[in-house]
Amino acid sequence: MTKAQDPTLQMFKELTDANGIPGNEKEPRDVMRRYIEPLADEVYTDRLGSLVAKKTGTADGPKIMLAGHLDEIGFMITHIDDKGFLKFQTVGGWWEQVMLAQRVTVMTKNGNIPGVIGSKPPHILTPDARKKSMDKKDMFIDIGASSKEEAKEFGVRPGDSVVPVCDFTVMKNEKLLMAKAWDNRIGCAIAIEVLRQLQGVDHPNTVYGVGTVQEEVGLRGAKTSTHLIQPDIGFAVDVGIAGDTPGVTDKEALAKIGEGPQIIIYDASMVSHKGLRDFVTDTADDVNIPYQLDYVAGGGTDSGAIHLTANGVPALSITIATRYIHTHAAILHRDDFENAVKLIVEVIKRLDSETVKKITFD
Known part of the structure; x- marks a missing residue:
């Protein structure tokens, strides 16, 4: 298969080439809707503009929210x-x-x-x-x-x-992908691909793949969409900081691109839910999916808004280590995307009502 024939690369290109700053996310929302609508039972938006794609598994199972944000800086x-x-x-x-x-x-x-x-x-x-x-x-x-x-x-x-301006580019090492707006169209791509891989798979819950708006200016779309969904478990999928370039020390950033998704234990917007974090890392260990534990002293993700909704939502951020975020051109590793999708799919397949109850109240 050539690069031009690779449907995942085409999805990446369309998502990242789309233009959408906070408050004007129509272009990336339209792209995400086109990709995710055939994979969902129902697609709608909240009144701020966040896109919600609902996929029902076993009736009356817990509601699992998977949120990537549509906006770019x-x-x-x-x-x-x-x-x-x-x-x-x-x-x-x-x-x-x-x-x-x-x-x-x-x-x-x-x-x-x-x-x-x-x-x-x-x-x-x-x-x-x-x-x-x-x-x-x-x-x-x-x-x-x-x-x-x-x-x-x-x-x-x-x-x-x-x-x-930075057109989506496959680098000479074809595992490395450069684009504007990886923050956070990669999260939108993960939500799409998770729903794709759940097609024909029994899962004991209802999954909501969400493209939130206005994350970069205060996690705003995550507040409204989570209020709309009222999930039992929430995941934010976003970019994280890569610590594998010259001048970045281990004290500043731990993760390396290509070594698995980051499980964020702490950031400025939330302390990760210990029960959910342990469940996710245990699942990764069980099925041999690589991951990296990491923290971010400043900044946050949509989990910061998700976990404070209503009576509280156990939440966790799963991120993709990315070089040069918040610039014109960022770089990430395709294997990290694929392993994040695999991990989230395995987690969703195991999140039945009893498991969610145990995670929440133990």
Whole structure:
């Protein structure tokens, strides 16, 4: 099978090439819906825009929620100056040093237009200025407009979404995949593939594959979709930090790409549920699926919102170690995706009512 014929790679490409910052997730939601709808009994959205695909197994079994978020980090246009340059607000977490001189797509009412985040050439910077990163407030986007009027003629207006540019790319080592928006279209892909692998398989529960919105600005879609579903068990599937590149120490990040999904024991949004964490790692050990235990001192995933819904939901984050997250181009390992799917499918097959009760109340 060639790369062009690989349906999983095609799904990855369509999900990551889709443009969708928080509050404007229509493109990736449409892609996810197209892939997941044939695998589900029912597909609907909550009123904030999160996509929910329901697959019923044994009647009256526990409700299992599997959530990846649809949104990616990006920018929003806030102002057009007299010369046609665009000022913007970051939407999601950005570090200034990865922003300058990077290509972007501005999503206007008249269609997408190309742009670049402008920067001064080093020739005209003072020695001190060269050592510092530029403040986000001083940056602008150049779309080739000569005036405010021309930018408006292009269709640009405040509130327009802006996304990074990086086409989905299979690297020379074909297990390594580069794209924008792995954070978190890989979680959406996992939800799709889990439902695919549950086709024709008995599972003693109802599974909800969810594409949440607005995770990058406060886990917002996870709050509304979890309230809608009222699950008994919740999993967030997301990217994690890879610690296998130069300059990253074991104190900062432990995981390595290609060595299995990360089971997050702690992050700033939640302490993982011990009973569920032990059940997942015991299952992985039982069927010989590799995994990595990890923690994140800052940041969080949709589990942070899921576990606080209603009377509480035992929840766990299962993530894919990914290089260069929250930049234009991130890299992950296909084996980690496949092992995450295998693990979650095995876990779901074992989550019957008695097991969930034991996990929850023991």
